[in-house]
Amino acid sequence: MTPPAVDAPTLARAVRRERRRRTAGGLLLVAPLLVFLGLTLLLPIGTLLARAVHDPQVATALPATAQALDAWDRVAPLPDAARVALQRDLLAATDDARIGGVARRLNGDVPGARSLVMGTWRALHHDPAAAGFDPTAPRAAALEAFDARWADPAVWIAIARNAAAFNPDDLLAAVDLRRDAQGGIARVPADESAFGRILARTLGVSAAVTALCLLLGYPLAWWISTLPPQRAALAMIAVLLPFWTSVLVRAAAWVVLLQREGLVNQALIAAGVIAEPLALIFNRTGVVISMTHVLLPFMVLPLLAAMRAVPPTLMRAAVSLGSPPLQAFVRVWMPQTRAGVAAGVLLVFILALGYYVTPALLGGADDQMLSYYVARYANVEIDWGMACALAVVLLAATLVLYTLYRRVARDTVLGA
């Protein structure tokens, strides 16, 4: 039977139309999810990235000043227009909480700026004439006459920086860099640097936890993969048990077990292994132990999935070809589980990077990870710019590691 005569372009159009219809149908099905992700994931991340380099707090509270300072190069003498604009802005600001926020923010850059700003604001609102201010026609010289500290360019530079549309200070600080007075980028002196060490600590703890999870999880997953289905299900429940209790409860349980007079120390002393209790908690050891416990299932599950997919005849084949069982295991069986190892390592490492509660509860001051400082800047210091900058550094570090890892994994894992 010959097909009906159709010219090639018509046929190609028909194929394209069919393909488009299918794509459109698929998009329609995932549309709700895409909207949800856009609102709950992409939008917050975008805001976070923006916040790391731009804090609207100062610009919105002092709009005229921000505009006046925009043209200033921070080396030339301060234009009088800026002095006038600041007085107008402070007069216009009636919300003391808002000015308080600005004052606190500037105080972070220039110590003493807080009392300077708040004092000036109070004087302008209570009895401007007594302080030498003229609310109807502000004079440029009035500021320095009221408080000599207004003559210090550092205060104005701080205002200018924080009001600018693009302010990389927080981001630079998050990687232990800062801008000097001339706007050049310089390394923070070693004794003041902190975030580099924290980032290294975060990566180090995550790597240690990942290695420990792999070391403990691989034999466990192998054992479970050899069990008959019913007993394997039972073993899986035991592995997944940590998921059934909250992180807080588990952390508390580890405190009970690991403290100086805890079960572990008592048992070790009773067994005569140690004479003095070991320091197992509120230090790096406690953090690594409890994080390994929490994250172990994330290692075991992908390993188990990979191991279950290995055909049992591969081992038989290797042995029949002359390999002793151990050699067959290492040379033939283990390479088949590489994809599972890759997935488990990636999962555990990335989850560990963002850990907050466990180190906060079971670690000492020197064991806190990057996310602790994100929370600290957001909740305690109320410095959203810094919190966002640290979050961006964490995100960037994760992405860089992930990219590197993909490259390594592609070279070693089959079909990945």
Add this chain to the structure above:
Amino acid sequence: MTDTAPLVRFVGVGKTFDGRAWAVRALDLDIRRGEFLTLLGPSGSGKSTTLAMLAGFETPSVGDILLDGVPITRTPPHRRDFGVVFQNYALFPHLDVAANVAYPLDVRGVARDAQRRQVDAALAMVQLDGLGARRVQQLSGGQQQRVALARALVFSPRMVLMDEPLGALDKQLREHMQIELKALHRQLGVTFVYVTHDQSEALTMSDRVAVFDAGRVQQVDRVDRLYEAPASRFVAGFVGDSTQIPGTVAARETTDPPGTLRLAVGGAAPTLRGVDAEALPVGSAAVGCIRPERIEVLTAAPADATDTLAARVVDRVYFGDHLRLRCALVGLPDAPVATVKRPLDHAAVANAGASVWLRFPPAHLRLHA
């Protein structure tokens, strides 16, 4: 040790997995040097367990396996030096074709350049020259099976064991591979032990076939003997097609020819004469078995009704190279169906519904218990 001594002997070998049911029971089997032996049987008959014990993957519960007279019952598989080919090929997916084939040489410490030479020769032998650098996933099922074969042969094993190796291939490729396996066996002279549930595969390739059922070997014989002279009703039914006519042994002939039995098939039908396959006593129940190509079809009632039964054609099936008639033996209780094979151009091919008479030549009707 002479060349006629068997290569492998199973002596009273039994295997039970749960301590109650025997997967293989009281197996005595000799594997001759250089032969192509097929273990044939339905699933669960014990053939694969027997192969697994020979390969060393399973240990016999009782009995011994001797290789050249030496017990290997407890020898681990990696010291047996047998090449094994699996149904799912069991190629190592993380290695390319050449590395798969080189694996047994590598673990034996063969030098690199010698490895390369032997791998090239083995790949040429299975007609995969030049595919050494391919990933195994890039090969078709037939090619993968060839790689598995090359890998099992490259280290000159003492024996090659194959567990339904062609089961996953389509019919045409399977038949092609059967011919190649047979040729390879002739060329190499190495002993092949082959497991299959496909009786036509067993007949095509083997020198001898061991037919398994319910954990026992029913018969070990040359393929032609197996087909022409099956030892039991199971073998007659499992190897090739056969028509089975139940009845009772009515008498033992002394003259016509001597030793044949008369089978009373019930009703008003005459008795049939047949060969006594299992030394049946007169009066015992028996089943007469006959191959489809041995039955003669008559379209008119014969003058001499000896060995002949009346039948009605139920249907005719076209096979391309021959026809098959399915005929109900109308004179018998439950009217058993006889299958008859006829050439296409046979003049007396009857249509469905036609009355015919089927003659069962006494030399080819075999009586089993």
